[in-house]
Amino acid sequence: MARPSRRRLVSGNWKMYHDHVQAIRTVQDLGLRLAGLDLGAVDVSVHPPFTDLRSVQTVIEDRGVPVALGAQHCHNQDEGAFTGEVSPPMLARLGVRYVIVGHSERRTLFGQTDEEVAAILRAVVRHGMTPIVCVGETETERDQGVTHARLESQTKAALGGLPAQQVAGLVVAYEPIWAIGTGRTAEPGDAQVACGHIRQVVAGLADDEAAQSLRIQYGGSVRPDNTAELMTQPDVDGLLVGGASLEAASFAAIVREAGANPR
Ligand code: 13P
Numbered sequence: 069m070a071r072p073s074r075r076r077l078v079s080g081n082w083k084m085y086h087d088h089v090q091a092i093r094t095v096q097d098l099g100l101r102l103a104g105l106d107l108g109a110v111d112v113s114v115h116p117p118f119t120d121l122r123s124v125q126t127v128i129e130d131r132g133v134p135v136a137l138g139a140q141h142c143h144n145q146d147e148g149a150f151t152g153e154v155s156p157p158m159l160a161r162l163g164v165r166y167v168i169v170g171h172s173e174r175r176t177l178f179g180q181t182d183e184e185v186a187a188i189l190r191a192v193v194r195h196g197m198t199p200i201v202c203v204g205e206t207e208t209e210r211d212q213g214v215t216h217a218r219l220e221s222q223t224k225a226a227l228g229g230l231p232a233q234q235v236a237g238l239v240v241a242y243e244p245i246w247a248i249g250t251g252r253t254a255e256p257g258d259a260q261v262a263c264g265h266i267r268q269v270v271a272g273l274a275d276d277e278a279a280q281s282l283r284i285q286y287g288g289s290v291r292p293d294n295t296a297e298l299m300t301q302p303d304v305d306g307l308l309v310g311g312a313s314l315e316a317a318s319f320a321a322i323v324r325e326a327g328a329n330p331r
Contacts, residue, residue: 099128121139
């Protein structure tokens with residue numbers, strides 16, 4: 069079967085960095101740096117903290133910055149007495165296109181369960197946004213050789229029961245926990261094996277067509293100098309970038325590499 073052309077997606081997860089003033093500067097700078105690039109084959113998103121979203125949205129719109137607005141998390145209910153939370157319709161109203169769901173930091177530091185991840189994912193889809201669902205093994209799981217089992221259980225818990233048509237439009241991010249913020253990037257070949265396995269699991273949950281359409285990102289210590297090799301892997305459709313997305317220069321360099329290295 070001919071490989072479908074999945075558009076690449078490079079996303080910057082800013083985590084709890086950059087207040088709204090720093091965010092405005094960063095996105096303005098990013099706009100200047102991306103202006104000269106050929107983005108014909110790559111989508112880009114930035115995921116600032118909630119307090120920055122409105123400011124970043126304004127810069128993107130006013131300056132025509134070629135990036136989509138993203139969020140890092142949301143609740144699964146549309147409204148309610150959930151102090152401190154933000155709802156999917158609030159994000160949709162701001163023009164948010166992508167929402168990171170089930171990041172390992174939310175799972176481990178804030179106790180987010182597989183069930184919550186599945187509920188948030190569905191709420192995000194219901195409001196017309198695209199979830200970026202994170203899965204990934206710990207270092208211990210990797211050492212124990214249970215990486216594939218872990219990826220399978222997280223993927224099944226998040227996507228199980230969704231119509232194939234919806235699955236086709238989703239994004240999954242493979243983020244090995246031991247590679248996040250450590251400088252230890254996964255070997256490109258290992259990232260490929262993991263992403264290929266996730267795609268196989270998705271095919272079993274939905275169908276082949278949906279699995280071939282769904283985009284899979286790699287995340288974990290992505291930098292400009294390791295982007296090209298990661299992006300040549302057939303099942304790696306993009307990157308979820310943490311630290312290196314905070315500076316416009318390094319994030320733009322990653323976007324450039326991702327767009328310039330066809331499989
Ligand atoms: P780093 O790129 O800083 O390792 O973070 C990866 C990540 O968690 C992105 O969601």
